[in-house]
Amino acid sequence: MTIRTDLAMEAHELCKSEARDSAEIDGVSAATENYDGVSITRVNITNENGSRRLGKAMGRYVTIEAPNLKYSKDEFDTVCNLICDELRAMAEVDPDSLTLVVGLGNGKITPDALGTRVIDCLMVTRHIKRYMKEILSDNISNVCAIVPGVLGTTGIETVDIIKSITEKIKPQLVIVIDALAAADIRRVSTTVQIADTGIQPGAGVGNNRECVNEEVLGVKVIAIGVPTVIDAASISDAKIPEDLAPLMVTTQDIDAVIDRMSHAVAAGINLALHKDITPDEIENYVG
């Protein structure tokens, strides 16, 4: 594949269109459902052949597409609830288990800021559980969060930061949030991918992504990603000069898109981790 994409569903589409036949790929299954204008595509990669063909690790990838998410409050609410449902289907969370949410990417580069912005909207409770347990109701789970930064500004491999903190605080679940690259510009601003495979080196916005997965961290890792750029190769065959900073192709409304998407992802996680919580209770804690 010459066009790079972080979305398993796009990798699957591209792979099938290249194969020029309608036969299924061994080791890959895919199915799509619809909910009120929002579609969910589930791609499962079940063996090495599927993994090699799609260029993705074995595991489950759920892609939620909401073409009107930017404008429609209804689609926004649907997406929040779907993220919640899919997270709960991938991982059991109970009020006594600790979840570490990691906001990846560089908060200073708008299309790469999704991870850090989700953390801003997250309901973090670990310190309250430790020091003021009495003010928390029983349905509130134990959640903490970090923004590790990027190799270029810390000088430290991001995975090493996550790993050392994981070893220290011993969460039962790690959720990593990252901005992704898509092949199709229409998926920027409309799409969320949830995967139980963690993060593999891929297209992304930054160019130095490292593996953050269960094998490395020793604890279940769910990755939530939102495409915020498309790979320059997706719209061009032109040769980009080698000595340039990597190109970034995105839409002019990316700032508003990142804002909207980070709220949706944070709301989905908040709903999934805490039992029977209402939006008002979330406002109570997040402020």
Place this chain on the structure above:
Amino acid sequence: MTIRTDLAMEAHELCKSEARDSAEIDGVSAATENYDGVSITRVNITNENGSRRLGKAMGRYVTIEAPNLKYSKDEFDTVCNLICDELRAMAEVDPDSLTLVVGLGNGKITPDALGTRVIDCLMVTRHIKRYMKEILSDNISNVCAIVPGVLGTTGIETVDIIKSITEKIKPQLVIVIDALAAADIRRVSTTVQIADTGIQPGAGVGNNRECVNEEVLGVKVIAIGVPTVIDAASISDAKIPEDLAPLMVTTQDIDAVIDRMSHAVAAGINLALHKDITPDEIENYVG
């Protein structure tokens, strides 16, 4: 021309390469000089034919290219001094005349934020001249600045805002600063264009640019622009879906580039408007 560019020198290059002959274009002259690794190209459009062929208004366009501006303090200083010299060659400024500097663009979209960021670094003195004249030395000129916003967020045509303020405060010179689109990605982060034509509707980052020139404002208008994006068409023949927000193609280090470039442009303007001013005096006023 199918590839859109705001740089007269690129329009000239593209026009000549399309013509596939080396003959000069009637109504266009161009010449390039070099200063310590920094080049200056002067394109003069002197008649209607030249204007039509290049798709630019008649007038003088000076393009400063500094390939290492991002890293080199020497090139940075050279560029500041060249901006100062070219501004002074285009307009006479004396301590008694009033200059209005206008920072165009949307400060919330990084590649469009150049104009507003230049204003942040500008030495504004009009209020001191009016209310505390005694603390200003005689070499300090009379400078004020506005950030009018963009049509999409104000609902008011930018040119109407500039025009109404110009009529109220009656400056002798207006300098407008804007982010530009280039055809060649290498010009993003390395190039400054100074033109005595004001701003014409062009490629730009936003899609609703209006004419801001001497004919409209009734006062001399100099435009300073820096390419921060390339037109998507420059790297692709692909059709972009019509209902999408306009694409934006830029480099991943655009935030740092905008920061560097806005400091260079502001320093060039500060040096040009005030006589014999030192960088330390500028810090005094800008803070």
Place this chain on the structure above:
Amino acid sequence: MTIRTDLAMEAHELCKSEARDSAEIDGVSAATENYDGVSITRVNITNENGSRRLGKAMGRYVTIEAPNLKYSKDEFDTVCNLICDELRAMAEVDPDSLTLVVGLGNGKITPDALGTRVIDCLMVTRHIKRYMKEILSDNISNVCAIVPGVLGTTGIETVDIIKSITEKIKPQLVIVIDALAAADIRRVSTTVQIADTGIQPGAGVGNNRECVNEEVLGVKVIAIGVPTVIDAASISDAKIPEDLAPLMVTTQDIDAVIDRMSHAVAAGINLALHKDITPDEIENYVG
């Protein structure tokens, strides 16, 4: 009065407590109502004596106090609706009239950023009415907005910027938004004042406020303000060194407070200006 406050209701309280008697002040009437934990105090200054005693212009001042606004979604909604009702009581707005909303203050100083932040959340429609009227339903009013900046960074008196734009676009109503100073720290983060007097030079956050009122602009001016600081004198008798930048006393959560308050004020204005609009429709336009 030695303690400065921008709130007419606090000026009234201070004035009465200084007078040490419970008699009413001639030319001032005040009354308080309660709605679900939110109180509204209406202070009317009806003659010169009242104006001199309270140090405020004659007119109507409505103060909404919501002690739990920061946390409670219910109080937030109540406040939005009260702002809407009070605005409608002070000014008639119909779909054909034009309203100019002005965000005062310096967006780079957090406690002074309220005005600019409200504009970010405002539903601006004037350009759509002009260029794409067909996509707007009839209940949507004609709204535009500017962020004029502050004298210290523009060098231009803010009132002159507002006046010149008002003369150009001729609105039927001007709403100015500004951060205020209160005397009581408990009012920071909990209070909104709406006045039909415009803005008078007062405590404020900046120190150079000018009159922005109907007399100056020739059009009805409503001021909406939120206390974000308290006057240093309110908590101290200590002498502050003269050569210092003015002190600013606020709460550590001021960033979150400004965010919350600017959303409430913007929502109140959006609801007031457009007829029968739903929050979903607002999201459609504001994005």
Place this chain on the structure above:
Amino acid sequence: MTIRTDLAMEAHELCKSEARDSAEIDGVSAATENYDGVSITRVNITNENGSRRLGKAMGRYVTIEAPNLKYSKDEFDTVCNLICDELRAMAEVDPDSLTLVVGLGNGKITPDALGTRVIDCLMVTRHIKRYMKEILSDNISNVCAIVPGVLGTTGIETVDIIKSITEKIKPQLVIVIDALAAADIRRVSTTVQIADTGIQPGAGVGNNRECVNEEVLGVKVIAIGVPTVIDAASISDAKIPEDLAPLMVTTQDIDAVIDRMSHAVAAGINLALHKDITPDEIENYVG
């Protein structure tokens, strides 16, 4: 002491003025030098009595005061060089040793953002040393950096984040940067404190500071702090309501002050850690 201050030199002044005699305090020595209008005060706390009296850990505290730092380029340069000299006097740094710089505080609250802003200007090299060693000259030291966030947003004790990363990457030196509280408003914007004691729970801007020192981390810890607020008690005897967010008293130009101060501190660290480096080389790496 009822007035809280993070500056050892202020604690010393307050202690002596309370004692109402001019006798030295046992276990405390203090001396002041001057360099071109910039003063350096060295307070050494040498025994338990001194520590108890001043409410500070035993160790060396160097306070640099530059009253015109905000405006004067000369004082700025003097302060950068003094920070460099004092850091080198406290810790040996050679090109093969690894230094971890930690930016403490909440980047979203302006007066608490100093730590994160210093990291933005820091010359980070560890990843270049590891992956592209050949492009670094021999005088460049091995530096990495983290921004751990604050307990209220991560839910994780800051010291635990620093400790786990320190254990993973094993630096020879840790430098922690934090915003401080002063007793005298004149020290906000003019003062830098360097201490070989690390950070002790103190006044600070946040209210949950934990010990970050050699005893906890097992490696030498130098703390660099800049006062950005004064304790509310310093200007008032008034009782602040208990249920409020903590008050913050600062100057209106705090945003510009933080910008200036973080550049000075970063430049001082960059000069100290790398041998014979020029400002131009720093720009090369920091961008």
